[in-house]
Amino acid sequence: MSRPQPLVVGAGPAGVRAAETLVRAGLRPLVVDEAPACGGQIYRRPLVKDERDARALYGSEAGKAQRLHGAFAALADRIDHWPRALVWNLRDGRADIAVAGESRAVAYDGLILATGASDRVLPVPGWTLPGVFTLGGAQVALKAQGCAIGQRVVFAGSGPLLYLVAWQYLKAGVKVAAVLDAAPFAAKRHLLRGLALAPDIVLRGMRFAAELRLNGVLLRHGICDLALEGEGRVAGVRWREGRRERHLFCDGVGYGLSLRSETQLADLAGCAFAFNQRDRAFLPQRDSSSRTSVRGVYIAGDGAGIAGADAAELAGERAALALLEDRGLPHAPERAADLERKLARIGRFRDVLEAAFPFPAQWAARVKDETVVCRCEEVSARALRNAVHDFSLDEINRLKAVSRIGMGRCQGRFCGAAAAELLAVETGRGVEAVGRLRSQPPVKPVPLTLMPREAAE
Amino acid sequence: MSPRLHVDVAVIGGGLVGSSAALALSQMGMRVALLDRRYCGAQASGVNYGGVRRQGRPPEQLPLSQRAHAVWPRLKALIGIDGEFLRSGHLKLAMSEADMASLEAYAAKVADCGLDLELLGHNELHRRFPWLGDAVGGSFCAGDGHANPRLVATGFAAAARRAGVHVLENAPVTGVARNGAGFALEAGEGLKLTAGTVINSAGAWADRFAASFGEPVPLRRIYPSMVVTEPLAPVLTVNIGMEGGGIYARQVERGNCIVGGERAEALADADFSRPRSDGALAIMSRAAALFPGLAKAQAIRFWSGTEAEMPDRNPVIGPSLTTPGLIHAFGFSGAGFQIAPGVGQVLAELVRDGRTTTPIEAFSIARFAAGASTDRTTLGSGAGEEQEPQRRGA
Numbered sequence: 093m094s095r096p097q098p099l100v101v102g103a104g105p106a107g108v109r110a111a112e113t114l115v116r117a118g119l120r121p122l123v124v125d126e127a128p129a130c131g132g133q134i135y136r137r138p139l140v141k142d143e144r145d146a147r148a149l150y151g152s153e154a155g156k157a158q159r160l161h162g163a164f165a166a167l168a169d170r171i172d173h174w175p176r177a178l179v180w181n182l183r184d185g186r187a188d189i190a191v192a193g194e195s196r197a198v199a200y201d202g203l204i205l206a207t208g209a210s211d212r213v214l215p216v217p218g219w220t221l222p223g224v225f226t227l228g229g230a231q232v233a234l235k236a237q238g239c240a241i242g243q244r245v246v247f248a249g250s251g252p253l254l255y256l257v258a259w260q261y262l263k264a265g266v267k268v269a270a271v272l273d274a275a276p277f278a279a280k281r282h283l284l285r286g287l288a289l290a291p292d293i294v295l296r297g298m299r300f301a302a303e304l305r306l307n308g309v310l311l312r313h314g315i316c317d318l319a320l321e322g323e324g325r326v327a328g329v330r331w332r333e334g335r336r337e338r339h340l341f342c343d344g345v346g347y348g349l350s351l352r353s354e355t356q357l358a359d360l361a362g363c364a365f366a367f368n369q370r371d372r373a374f375l376p377q378r379d380s381s382s383r384t385s386v387r388g389v390y391i392a393g394d395g396a397g398i399a400g401a402d403a404a405e406l407a408g409e410r411a412a413l414a415l416l417e418d419r420g421l422p423h424a425p426e427r428a429a430d431l432e433r434k435l436a437r438i439g440r441f442r443d444v445l446e447a448a449f450p451f452p453a454q455w456a457a458r459v460k461d462e463t464v465v466c467r468c469e470e471v472s473a474r475a476l477r478n479a480v481h482d483f484s485l486d487e488i489n490r491l492k493a494v495s496r497i498g499m500g501r502c503q504g505r506f507c508g509a510a511a512a513e514l515l516a517v518e519t520g521r522g523v524e525a526v527g528r529l530r531s532q533p534p535v536k537p538v539p540l541t542l543m544p545r546e547a548a549e
Numbered sequence: 550m551s552p553r554l555h556v557d558v559a560v561i562g563g564g565l566v567g568s569s570a571a572l573a574l575s576q577m578g579m580r581v582a583l584l585d586r587r588y589c590g591a592q593a594s595g596v597n598y599g600g601v602r603r604q605g606r607p608p609e610q611l612p613l614s615q616r617a618h619a620v621w622p623r624l625k626a627l628i629g630i631d632g633e634f635l636r637s638g639h640l641k642l643a644m645s646e647a648d649m650a651s652l653e654a655y656a657a658k659v660a661d662c663g664l665d666l667e668l669l670g671h672n673e674l675h676r677r678f679p680w681l682g683d684a685v686g687g688s689f690c691a692g693d694g695h696a697n698p699r700l701v702a703t704g705f706a707a708a709a710r711r712a713g714v715h716v717l718e719n720a721p722v723t724g725v726a727r728n729g730a731g732f733a734l735e736a737g738e739g740l741k742l743t744a745g746t747v748i749n750s751a752g753a754w755a756d757r758f759a760a761s762f763g764e765p766v767p768l769r770r771i772y773p774s775m776v777v778t779e780p781l782a783p784v785l786t787v788n789i790g791m792e793g794g795g796i797y798a799r800q801v802e803r804g805n806c807i808v809g810g811e812r813a814e815a816l817a818d819a820d821f822s823r824p825r826s827d828g829a830l831a832i833m834s835r836a837a838a839l840f841p842g843l844a845k846a847q848a849i850r851f852w853s854g855t856e857a858e859m860p861d862r863n864p865v866i867g868p869s870l871t872t873p874g875l876i877h878a879f880g881f882s883g884a885g886f887q888i889a890p891g892v893g894q895v896l897a898e899l900v901r902d903g904r905t906t907t908p909i910e911a912f913s914i915a916r917f918a919a920g921a922s923t924d925r926t927t928l929g930s931g932a933g934e935e936q937e938p939q940r941r942g943a
């Protein structure tokens with residue numbers, strides 16, 4: 093019997109380049125993605141075709157987007173592509189995939205996880221009000237649905253995405269009232285170091301900031317105690333700068349603090365994890381070739397650690413070469429070495445970005461008791477603090493057990509980082525000491541009526 | 550410096566059995582250490598289905614079960630939280646005439662035990678519980694209910710700690726041996742203690758300790774498998790079980806429905822398990838069929854836990870036959886959550902008085918000694934509705 097096909101989870105930059113590399117070597121991978129079309133988060137396609145061209149959708153990245161979409165289209169009859177499909181469980185060479193109302197059990201030989209990232213959020217008062225989106229969510233609304241999150245929008249938080257999304261809204265003709273960066277202005281000096289490593293990216297960021305300012309957008313740095321206000325819907329933001337309280341009216345807010353890797357599938361696949369200081373998160377361990385601790389499981393792109401779209405394309409290809417090598421196929425060692433060098437360089441640039449947009453580590457000590465930390469299960473900061481002390485807890489899964497944090501629809505994907513930060517502060521330790529939430533299937537909700545089906549070979 | 554601790558009683562295993570015993574003992578004025586290899590209440594006691602049910606237990610368990618029954622409504626006073634205990638009633642369904650006959654036979658057999666079972670025919674069943682799909686009839690026990698195991702198990706350990714028990718977590722007991730009049734224990738990294746009495750409440754890991762005192766037992770690990778839905782408007786008003794296995798289900802106050810059934814698969818490290826995908830899907834479709842109100846619900850999480858099962862599905866509770874001062878309490882066979890608070894009291898009495906007011910002869914470890922007869926209970930079962938169909942996943 094022939095070996096089962098490799099499985100690529102995710103059709104973003106990493107997944108597409110991985111699939112392409114496998115096809116080039118004569119393999120026929122199965123590529124699965126929740127989205128209706130390839131592109132991932134960054135090169136996401138509009139749900140319904142509209143008058144916007146690639147330039148309007150992807151700005152300076154239009155060329156890359158078009159090349160990636162084109163590359164995937166060219167693979168069409170040499171891969172199996174399941175769009176709108178969710179890999180909800182993985183184990184020992186078998187994936188359970190929810191697609192078209194049924195659950196297909198698929199055997200795979202070689203697994204490339206290219207699951208990407210989602211927004212990292214640290215809850216602030218009012219963050220669950222209608223009209224408040226994550227930065228990524230605000231971007232998806234614009235890109236995929238062609239609509240804005242408000243008429244007068246404020247973007248807050250930190251990270252490169254903050255300026256990018258604000259700029260994209262500006263270009264789309266939306267009134268952007270302010271960009272509120274939690275990072276102090278002084279931290280931006282680190283970007284000068286970045287000039288040598290990735291001049292185009294740094295310069296583009298500077299241009300975004302300059303254009304925003306030129307168009308009358310209020311740019312503030314080092315803001316803290318952000319609060320989103322409104323009755324039934326967001327109507328304004330309040331924040332502090334030093335001793336000064338400030339307020340602005342708005343009807344839409346995009347908020348986020350960089351990104352977090354989507355690592356549940358790597359966990360279910362049995363990959364070993366280690367704490368990563370730069371991402372301030374537990375990440376699947378992998379070597380420079382994208383191999384994880386589990387044989388035949390490779391991980392690439394933001395799902396392995398935040399590094400951006402360009403790195404994802406390189407890492408996807410690198411992971412596929414590792415898979416080919418492990419299957420005894422030609423695997424272009426020189427190309428692999430070249431990819432690793434480029435990835436290392438991007439890694440150094442990531443250090444710069446992290447320094448320029450540092451994690452607001454004081455959040456956990458300052459978050460107000462009544463702020464909801466887990467929106468799925470409606471758990472407040474007070475409930476978490478009480479749980480830690482009432483039950484003398486010092487480990488995140490124990491906190492989950494007694495407080496329900498991380499037990500809801502999102503399975504801790506959005507509240508997990510915040511809960512860990514709180515637990516660390518409450519127990520006087522570093523966030524790496526409190527452990528990480530164990531993943532359970534299904535990685536995302538699935539309908540109770542999902543019908544099992546063995547996929548045909 | 551290696552810490553050394555002297556206590557009256559060392560309790561190995563901080564599940565609900567061990568921590569309720571520790572709490573009861575310290576309330577009697579004894580010095581107690583409660584040791585767990587990981588975290589108290591993180592194993593079976595903290596991850597079970599949460600059924601607080603007497604109905605379906607074999608008659609020999611009912612005195613103990615009744616004793617525990619009295620504890621549940623007093624949790625708030627005892628451990629400071631109510632553990633989300635809800636006296637919702639427990640409805641056991643019959644899906645066939647034969648199952649209905651066996652519910653009737655059970656009700657007759659335990660008529661004097663205080664369960665106040667109410668047998669419901671088809672029409673009455675659907676009049677009272679209109680949200681139910683197809684079923685032939687049922688048996689309703691109004692005094693039973695359900696609770697949040699994660700809170701109850703952890704709550705008992707926390708209460709024990711507040712009552713002065715030395716709660717030692719991440720302290721796996723690696724050695725226990727007779728030492729003069731008592732025992733010497735080694736746990737975790739260099740932790741040493743001595744104790745007059747030892748309670749073996751190490752759950753699915755208890756067989757090792759029994760064997761080390763010359764009492765091997767046929768303990769087997771089982772891994773019941775659970776599914777939970779997103780929060781929903783109220784659908785299930787009672788805790789539901791099924792005669793002969795199938796699924797069991799309850800809805801918590803927050804709205805999530807928890808549905809159990811099937812068995813999970815052990816991982817390479819048999820301390821851990823993972824629900825089988827086909828098993829979880831089977832539970833889901835049975836739940837959607839039995840409760841039409843759940844047909845549009847989403848499942849948000851699956852889990853399973855490690856439980857100790859004895860061949861006759863009765864626990865082992867009582868003094869060791871080989872070693873004075875050693876008391877066993879393990880092997881609850883999928884049904885230890887409800888009775889554990891009663892077991893804790895019984896264990897404390899055994900330590901203090903050398904005997905207990907609750908009959909526990911049926912649970913003696915003697916039944917597994919070489920040459921003992923191994924008749925198994927014929928009516929009801931220790932696992933009750935928590936007993937999955939015996940068909941195991943391939």
Ligand SMILES: Cc1cc2nc3c(=O)[nH]c(=O)nc-3n(C[C@H](O)[C@H](O)[C@H](O)COP(=O)(O)OP(=O)(O)OC[C@H]3O[C@@H](n4cnc5c(N)ncnc54)[C@H](O)[C@@H]3O)c2cc1C
Pocket residue numbers: 561562563564565566567584585586587588589590591592593594595596597598599600601602720721722723750751752753754755772773774775853854855856878879880881882883884885886887888889935
């Ligand atoms: C998924 C599931 C569903 C269930 N549903 C129900 C239900 O609905 N109703 C019901 O009544 N029962 C139910 N049960 C059964 C019930 O949970 C158990 O019978 C009961 O909790 C057993 O309690 P315990 O204290 O003996 O075991 P546990 O809670 O497992 O405690 C044993 C403890 O011993 C510790 N330990 C082991 N070895 C060592 C060592 N060397 N040193 C120190 N500590 C050690 C372990 O870490 C553990 O914490 C279910 C069980 C499971 C797994």
